[in-house]
Amino acid sequence: xxxxxxxxxxxxxxxxxxxxxxxxxxxxxxxxxxxxxxxxxxxxxxxxxxxxxxxxxxxxxxxxxxxxxxxxxxxxxxxxxxxxxxxxxxxxxxxxxxxxxxxxxxxxxxxxxxxxxxxxxxxxxxxxxxxxxxxxxxxxxxxxxxxxxxxxxxxxxxxxxxxxxxxxxxxxxxxxxxxxxxxxxxxxxxxxxxxxxxxxxxxxxxxxxxxxxxxxxxxxxxxxxxxxxxxxxxxxxxxxxxxxxxxxxxxxxxxxxxxxxxxxxxxxxxxxxxxxxxxxxxxxxxxxxxxxxxxxxxxxxxxxxxxxxxx
Amino acid sequence: xxxxxxxxxxxxxxxxxxxxxxxxxxxxxxxxxxxxxxxxxxxxxxxxxxxxxxxxxxxxxxxxxxxxxxxxxxxxxxxxxxxxxxxxxxxxxxxxxxxxxxxxxxxxxxxxxxxxxxxxxxxxxxxxxxxxxxxxxxxxxxxxxxxxxxxxxxxxxxxxxxxxxxxxxxxxxxxxxxxxxxxxxxxxxxxxxxxxxxxxxxxxxxxxxxxxxxxxxxxxxxxxxxxxxxxxxxxxxxxxxxxxxxxxxxxxxxxxxxxxxxxxxxxxxxxxxxxxxxxxxxxxxxxxxxxxxxxxxxxxxxxxxxxxxxx
Numbered sequence: 346x347x348x349x350x351x352x353x354x355x356x357x358x359x360x361x362x363x364x365x366x367x368x369x370x371x372x373x374x375x376x377x378x379x380x381x382x383x384x385x386x387x388x389x390x391x392x393x394x395x396x397x398x399x400x401x402x403x404x405x406x407x408x409x410x411x412x413x414x415x416x417x418x419x420x421x422x423x424x425x426x427x428x429x430x431x432x433x434x435x436x437x438x439x440x441x442x443x444x445x446x447x448x449x450x451x452x453x454x455x456x457x458x459x460x461x462x463x464x465x466x467x468x469x470x471x472x473x474x475x476x477x478x479x480x481x482x483x484x485x486x487x488x489x490x491x492x493x494x495x496x497x498x499x500x501x502x503x504x505x506x507x508x509x510x511x512x513x514x515x516x517x518x519x520x521x522x523x524x525x526x527x528x529x530x531x532x533x534x535x536x537x538x539x540x541x542x543x544x545x546x547x548x549x550x551x552x553x554x555x556x557x558x559x560x561x562x563x564x565x566x567x568x569x570x571x572x573x574x575x576x577x578x579x580x581x582x583x584x585x586x587x588x589x590x591x592x593x594x595x596x597x598x599x600x601x602x603x604x605x606x607x608x609x610x611x612x613x614x615x616x617x618x619x620x621x622x623x624x625x626x627x628x629x630x631x632x633x634x635x636x637x638x639x640x641x642x643x644x645x646x647x648x649x650x651x652x653x654x655x656x
Numbered sequence: 657x658x659x660x661x662x663x664x665x666x667x668x669x670x671x672x673x674x675x676x677x678x679x680x681x682x683x684x685x686x687x688x689x690x691x692x693x694x695x696x697x698x699x700x701x702x703x704x705x706x707x708x709x710x711x712x713x714x715x716x717x718x719x720x721x722x723x724x725x726x727x728x729x730x731x732x733x734x735x736x737x738x739x740x741x742x743x744x745x746x747x748x749x750x751x752x753x754x755x756x757x758x759x760x761x762x763x764x765x766x767x768x769x770x771x772x773x774x775x776x777x778x779x780x781x782x783x784x785x786x787x788x789x790x791x792x793x794x795x796x797x798x799x800x801x802x803x804x805x806x807x808x809x810x811x812x813x814x815x816x817x818x819x820x821x822x823x824x825x826x827x828x829x830x831x832x833x834x835x836x837x838x839x840x841x842x843x844x845x846x847x848x849x850x851x852x853x854x855x856x857x858x859x860x861x862x863x864x865x866x867x868x869x870x871x872x873x874x875x876x877x878x879x880x881x882x883x884x885x886x887x888x889x890x891x892x893x894x895x896x897x898x899x900x901x902x903x904x905x906x907x908x909x910x911x912x913x914x915x916x917x918x919x920x921x922x923x924x925x926x927x928x929x930x931x932x933x934x935x936x937x938x939x940x941x942x943x944x945x946x947x948x949x950x951x952x953x954x955x956x957x958x959x960x961x962x963x964x965x966x967x
Contacts, residue, residue: 368766370769371778371779372779384780384781384782385780385781386778386780386785386787388780388781389778389779389780414762414766416760416762416766416767416769416770416773417766417769419769419770419773419774419787420769420770420772420773420778420787421773421778421787422741422773422787422788423734423737423738423740423741425787426734426737426738427734427737427738429734430733430734448760448761448762448796449727449759450759450761450796451725451727451759452824452825452826452893453826455679455725455727455728456727458681458727458728458730458731459727459730459731461731462727462730462731462732462733463730467682467697467700467731467732468682468683468700469695469696469697469699469700470695470696470699471695474697476697476730476731476732476733476736477730477733485759485761485796485798486798486832487796487797487798487821487824487832487833488821488824488826488828488829489826489827489828489829489830489831489832489833490828490831491826491827491828492826492828510798510799513763513798513799514763515763515764515799515800515802515803516800516802517799517800517801517802517803518799518800519800520800520801520849521797521798521800521842521845521846522798522800524835524837524838524842524845525837525838526835526836526837526842527835527836531832531835531837531842534832534835535832538831582763587763
């Protein structure tokens with residue numbers, strides 16, 4: 346099944362367009378969790394895995410999509426990476442659409458290795474088998490088409506997708522992405538290429554396997570790009586801790602409440618570090634995650650076309 | 657000791673500016689190597705580790721710098737990543753300067769996680785310890801300064817460095833990197849930022865911890881950037897399999913034969929797949945690696961200012 350159709354089905358089933366971002370920082374883990382494990386790198390990795398799986402247990406019935414930030418796992422070496430692998434497998438087994446957020450990028454033959462690693466299959470003995478089994482990956486297009494077409498090829502073959510950075514959510518996104526070349530900002534050139542990469546690979550829903558990362562922190566650009574890229578699914582970071590609201594994310598959606606998923610990482614998984622939630626839920630950190638998720642779902646339903654997903 | 661001073665010392669000690677790129681593709685491993693291990697992902701990973709360490713044994717006394725392409729290890733999941741970690745540790749123990757080639761990039765707090773992971777230390781129990789212990793990392797600057805300054809900070813603290821993609825070696829590098837914004841190509845903007853990031857962090861040799869990736873396949877841009885970035889060390893890919901020659905790489909160097917390292921991956925580590933070498937060395941693939949390395953060292957000495965490193 347085409348990636349975009351699977352994503353749309355997952356969003357419809359959940360009745361919301363939330364993407365739960367699993368970005369586990371050890372210093373923010375619930376009290377006592379690190380202490381359950383040995384005080385070495387493998388122990389921290391086990392704590393990250395335990396935490397991630399518990400978060401998945403809270404959110405799995407309520408959202409369709411999760412995104413794993415690789416950096417926080419790579420920080421704990423091969424042991425951390427093994428924890429990521431196990432947690433991603435757990436998410437897949439729960440029926441979630443899994444995005445590997447690694448922003449990978451390289452020249453052609455190396456990009457193909459990344460594409461096969463995360464989305465496809467790699468040669469093992471006489472066979473080919475998946476190494477990571479992600480449904481989608483974030484990529485950086487600075488190297489141009491020959492760094493991206495391997496992802497297109499593998500994604501098309503395997504029913505997978507990718508999201509290329511177009512206009513990111515951070516403050517210095519403007520520095521290069523907004524440089525005006527021949528009357529158009531750089532991010533528009535990248536956007537046009539993303540459309541071109543996906544054009545021949547659309548699902549029945551009308552969206553392609555080539556998605557775009559466009560931050561909720563820049564609503565004007567979000568609306569501009571939505572109009573320019575009607576067949577492109579947006580992965581929208583920047584909601585919550587980075588300052589973006591439901592209203593800011595609204596321009597990302599089409600009239601049916603589709604075409605975008607809005608990511609929230611810290612604001613959901615570390616909701617218990619918010620004073621109001623901590624007072625209410627005490628040691629029940631899972632309750633805080635659940636309540637923060639409800640709040641975000643309601644915010645998107647009230648302030649974007651996602652409200653239509655509920656009917 | 658400052659990263660640039662360490663790199664310069666390693667290059668001087670070796671008498672050449674070669675960076676050996678370890679990009680192990682399983683399908684290109686020497687005959688019989690895969691078959692020594694179980695036919696599963698862990699077995700392939702063990703073969704990659706064995707091969708990488710044998711390559712290190714051939715090149716360690718002859719070059720100062722090695723670069724590991726993470727993609728080919730990530731392709732085999734956590735087991736592959738563990739093989740990378742072990743091979744990098746082996747390179748460090750042999751006194752080589754180790755570059756982790758992962759082209760990592762993300763927004764501020766996540767970029768900091770990557771910087772701490774590969775160049776710095778991460779919290780483990782009551783202490784901080786290195787997770788990867790690389791000397792340098794390749795990064796992609798599309799997200800702007802707030803995605804790079806965490807690398808500057810960690811590198812400055814730890815005596816490490818990084819190389820930011822400026823002008824890459826692939827055919828479609830032109831697509832975005834050459835877009836002209838206000839009279840200047842995009843890569844020049846990135847180059848100017850790289851200079852600015854490194855300016856406050858120069859070693860005694862006059863070079864900074866903020867390096868630039870500039871391909872040997874575009875000699876004109878290489879010379880232009882060398883003139884613009886006198887305090888920036890260049891990591892030059894594109895030599896060998898990608899078509900770049902010693903003469904093409906020449907503009908990367910300063911008059912003393914410093915300021916750049918030239919990477920060669922496939923052309924060295926898979927030299928035995930070259931017919932001429934295979935006929936000469938038969939099953940002695942290490943001999944082919946050694947001979948190809950000699951040829952590259954001689955080429956750089958004859959066609960660049962690196963010849964001066966030999967005296």
